[in-house]
Amino acid sequence: MLTKRFLQNRRGGQLSFAEHSRLEAAIADINQVAPRDVIVKADQLLDHSTLLLEGFMCRYIDDVKGLRQLVAIHVPGDFVDLHGYPLKRLDHNVASLTQANTATIPHSAFDEISEELPNLSRKLWFATLLDAAIHRAWLFRLGRLDALGRVAHFLSETNVRLMAVDLSDGHQYACGITQYDLAEICGLTSVHVNRVMRQLREEQLCVFRSGVVEIPDPQRLARRGQFDPSYLYMTPNLFYA
Amino acid sequence: MLTKRFLQNRRGGQLSFAEHSRLEAAIADINQVAPRDVIVKADQLLDHSTLLLEGFMCRYIDDVKGLRQLVAIHVPGDFVDLHGYPLKRLDHNVASLTQANTATIPHSAFDEISEELPNLSRKLWFATLLDAAIHRAWLFRLGRLDALGRVAHFLSETNVRLMAVDLSDGHQYACGITQYDLAEICGLTSVHVNRVMRQLREEQLCVFRSGVVEIPDPQRLARRGQFDPSYLYMTPNLFYA
DNA sequence: CGAACGTTTGAGATGACTCAAGCGTTGTGG
DNA sequence: CCACAACGCTTGAGTCATCTCAAACGTTCG
Numbered sequence: 140m141l142t143k144r145f146l147q148n149r150r151g152g153q154l155s156f157a158e159h160s161r162l163e164a165a166i167a168d169i170n171q172v173a174p175r176d177v178i179v180k181a182d183q184l185l186d187h188s189t190l191l192l193e194g195f196m197c198r199y200i201d202d203v204k205g206l207r208q209l210v211a212i213h214v215p216g217d218f219v220d221l222h223g224y225p226l227k228r229l230d231h232n233v234a235s236l237t238q239a240n241t242a243t244i245p246h247s248a249f250d251e252i253s254e255e256l257p258n259l260s261r262k263l264w265f266a267t268l269l270d271a272a273i274h275r276a277w278l279f280r281l282g283r284l285d286a287l288g289r290v291a292h293f294l295s296e297t298n299v300r301l302m303a304v305d306l307s308d309g310h311q312y313a314c315g316i317t318q319y320d321l322a323e324i325c326g327l328t329s330v331h332v333n334r335v336m337r338q339l340r341e342e343q344l345c346v347f348r349s350g351v352v353e354i355p356d357p358q359r360l361a362r363r364g365q366f367d368p369s370y371l372y373m374t375p376n377l378f379y380a
Numbered sequence: 381m382l383t384k385r386f387l388q389n390r391r392g393g394q395l396s397f398a399e400h401s402r403l404e405a406a407i408a409d410i411n412q413v414a415p416r417d418v419i420v421k422a423d424q425l426l427d428h429s430t431l432l433l434e435g436f437m438c439r440y441i442d443d444v445k446g447l448r449q450l451v452a453i454h455v456p457g458d459f460v461d462l463h464g465y466p467l468k469r470l471d472h473n474v475a476s477l478t479q480a481n482t483a484t485i486p487h488s489a490f491d492e493i494s495e496e497l498p499n500l501s502r503k504l505w506f507a508t509l510l511d512a513a514i515h516r517a518w519l520f521r522l523g524r525l526d527a528l529g530r531v532a533h534f535l536s537e538t539n540v541r542l543m544a545v546d547l548s549d550g551h552q553y554a555c556g557i558t559q560y561d562l563a564e565i566c567g568l569t570s571v572h573v574n575r576v577m578r579q580l581r582e583e584q585l586c587v588f589r590s591g592v593v594e595i596p597d598p599q600r601l602a603r604r605g606q607f608d609p610s611y612l613y614m615t616p617n618l619f620y621a
Numbered sequence: 622c623g624a625a626c627g628t629t630t631g632a633g634a635t636g637a638c639t640c641a642a643g644c645g646t647t648g649t650g651g
Numbered sequence: 652c653c654a655c656a657a658c659g660c661t662t663g664a665g666t667c668a669t670c671t672c673a674a675a676c677g678t679t680c681g
Binding site for chain 1: 392422423439441443444447449451452463466467468471472494495498501502505506508509511512513515516517518519520522523524525564566567606610611613
Binding site for chain 1: 636637638639640
């Protein structure tokens, strides 16, 4: 089932069988995306949204010099550009990090859903607000944490998000991102991220090698990054404390 | 009309007369809020949302030491906790910055609206996504700009948001926030914000005095903060370039 | 008049950046 | 099958932006 991971293990968001079916039926297209490919540009008019099935994507904003600030990363089960449905055009770009598979759903299907299944409609709204909650956690990370804390917070968040969709066992996951990506996420230089990764390794908080993250003691890493997963609205008692 | 400023001058969001009336009718209560008062706590179960009529409010996340990171500020016409409708509880706190007037709308009214006026429902969704777009701009600000750029970006953003609701003439506005607030918004210390404000003054980019912001040349300030208002989804040709 | 609050300034410490170079791995074309 | 380019990772040395700590000033309000 292609939509299986959408809102999987999210409190107040999980889809009924009928809702899953309706969403599946709305899929117009399945696509493969190459790594580092831009799939939506800012300001572009949109008539469909994209559900990420496999792989990792990101959203980013360019500065004057062409440097990127990542404002979100997306894991399988996420809609990467659902905001484009009410907004009609996005304020940022969407690109793949790794190779990815996506499902395309036309906005007209969402119009129909809002008439037929208002509860599903509300869950789509919920999904976009989950993104907003993650944005806020990222603001906290950038505004209040030092370099090591930022990386620890991000790696903890990603661990929990991947646990929710069965792509992390809680201690290890593969996300195929580079130290350069981490820098663009955490508002640091890649040189400094590298030094931070060494320190995380030395303190046995986390080992990062060719896109694979190993976390011996997730609670300890979370503490170092002041990470509290409640903003992810996971089903109760599943993750962490 | 109490809801006049809600989505005023927003592209794709402006309310019809009928929609304004329906929203007015949904108002259950009008309240006055003292300055620096916390009106919603994180995790608290919510059964209503709050429309800001007058004054300024903020949303913030506490760190372990009790220091705050502001993740949003709100101006008249904003719903300060509409995210709480689909989410049921918030991941952050909501507080007033200045004295404020608010209107309370029970969530049950939104349920009814989603049946009766699906278009208004979509505009409420739109409003929350506007918040998300602002979150992303704040991420860009914290991740990519230096101290002076961050303050310039924030003051430019606030200028445009207040222009949209007729509370700025484009060169001057009153928002009653302190340098300490600015520090919590921009991820800086208040000491450094003070030095930045002096530099902005010396470079004639901006004068900030007892909560009043004066901007002699808004375009120049915007350039310094890499501020591009397109993420605010204003009606065309109204503001800036 | 004193307390509280916001602003201002100085001096010294430090976390992160810049610039620069080198290393290891992977993939590709001759 | 080797050579080389591309990419990501690693490390060092010096610089700079911002922070910390500390003190003082102005205004408002009770």
